[in-house]
Amino acid sequence: MTDSGIFFSKTSTLSIAYEHYGPKTGTAVILLHGFPYSPRAYDEVAPALAADGYRVIVPYLRGYGPTRFNSPGTLRSGQQAALAQDLLDLMDALCIEKATLCGYDWGGRAACIVAALFPERVRGLVTGDGYNLQDIPHSTHPLDPDTEHRLWYQYYFHTERGVQGLTQNRRAFCELLWRLWSPTWSRNAKRYPLSAPAFDNPDFVEVVIHSYRHRFMYAPGDPELEWMEEALMKQPAISVPSISLCGADDGVGPASEEDEDAGHFSGFYERRVLAGVGHNIPEEAPHETLKALRDLLQR
16 A cells, blocks of 8 residues: 655654655655755655655655744754754654665765764665765865855855845745756756745744854754764765765766765765756656666665
8 A cells, every 4th residue: 555645753853744655564765855955856756666665755854844843942953963863863753774765965964974874774875966974174174166156155154144135035045046056957947836835944044054054163063963973073984885876967066077985985886977967866867866776775
């Protein structure tokens, strides 16, 4: 029997909204969206996996859609450790001992962290753009000018003007990022309105601002997650079977000719560069994403 729709799972921090596809008894696959995206990124991936018999979970990250914090006093953290802890908490709440993970951008970061620090919980990993763990201690080192200019939005968020700009213009701002980050994708205008409502979450701006400030050490993190941030400073290797999908036309970080992330993976690892694909990998390239997942699930 196939289940589908929006469900909620309460953890110690959040009431996490998620979409569920497929039989509850199937092998678990968790699909994680990024910023500024939503579960709509997996509209062509999740049902196909469910038809294969897998149990597919597609959560709304903290600050997105119907996901809500349990307490008004909780720090609206967007730090990498918080995203990873949310994923672990969701797996625990749903009694998922082990899952195949797929994610890009923020979701890819959560998936990579759990794969690196808790490999016993991960069967396989499809990661957008390789090794997504932030190297925060070295975050203030300048990068080459081409890379720096693509990060303009992050520096904007470090200012009060950026907070106000995102608050007042969140839908227009995120639509601009979609266009800049997927410059060759013809379906931007059609697909963006499907994800935009997820950004109306009351915590969206605060979580986003904290995320882009914490990664540059301009905002303190959640003290309860400091142990995980300290572990991530060591840039641990990912040992689970992994496939990296990289968009050749990614407006944030186009795929380099040389795979600079290969050394961070100690188990089976393959990099696939997708021609004509930007940053929104699963939505722009659902067939390639589905193939990568099936290749790992059938190993």
